[in-house]
Amino acid sequence: MRDNLASTKTDDGIVTTPLIQTILTTTDDNILDGHWITAKTSAFNNVDELLLTPKQKISRLCQTGCQFGSKVQNLNQKMLPFIFTEFNGSGGAYHLLDAVQIYKKLEIACNKVYSMIVDESANVLFICTNSKSASLIEELAKMSDSAYLTNRWCGGTLTNWKVTQGRINALRILEQEDFSKFSKKEASEVKKKLSDLNNRFGGVKNLQKQPDLVIIIDQVADKTAIQEARKLQIPIIGIIDSSGDPELVDYPIIGNKSGLLALKTLVGALADTIITANRHLKEKFQS
Secondary structure, eight states, X not given: OHXXXXXXXOTTSOEXXXXXXXXXXXXXXXXXXXXXXXXXXXXXXXXXXXXOOHHHHHHHHHHTTTTEEEEGGGOOGGGGGGEEEEEEETTEEEEEEOHHHHHHHHHHHHHHHHXXXXXXXXXXXXXXXXXXXXXXXXXXXXXXXXXXXXXXXOTTTTTTHHHHHHHHHHHHHHHTOOGGGSOHHHHHHHHHHHHHHHHXXXXXXXXXXXXXXXXXXXXXXXXXXXXXXXXXXXXXXXXXXXXXXXXXXXXXXXXXXXXXXXXHHHHHHHHHHHHHHHHHHHHHHHO
């Protein structure tokens, strides 16, 4: 199996492996070629994604490791339909996810994001309190001018939205404060409060209402956020690897949630979809 993971380059410069070639040779050219909304994903910013065939898109997903799952012993049985095979890595046996399913689920999620923004003027919230990937998710959220929460989740952030709004309003007020009117000690205390509020709510300070759609990267780290969104019936898009539960979210994107390059590809596609949808929404109102 290690030999199947060894990479080579095709004539067009695309990195491939025997496993990727196996996937591609069994993939129908007509498979779910709806529209991957993104003009350019953050992982392939020199490639016009709209010009790629489904097979090329699947190949590019594999290039960034989106197909790598968790250890075999951590398999969630609900993920069996999405498993392609197993392989032996440095830490033992791992699952390899079905790249075609990754492609399909990503297409479905991107289309959902696009339709909710263009048809309903929806606002999107990215949630990721996993310290390993939080910075990347914050970067992608900012790139798409979206709200984000990437520090510790405060219980009731969604379900007690009035309290959250109160803290957001307090943050906005403190940001406009004239610190010169305070004594040195008072200014220090106010700045500390401002820093705390900004760390916890700075990413959502532009939200005027509860999010209409949430994107959650790690369902283990952010299980409370999932519970709150489900209680409020807010649609959830989630990155789900072989150890996750696809039934906890409304639109699971099957894929590697641990590799930063894989996340940049998957979440980058969502972020670019948001950018495109917001542009089309603006054009819709201007026409």
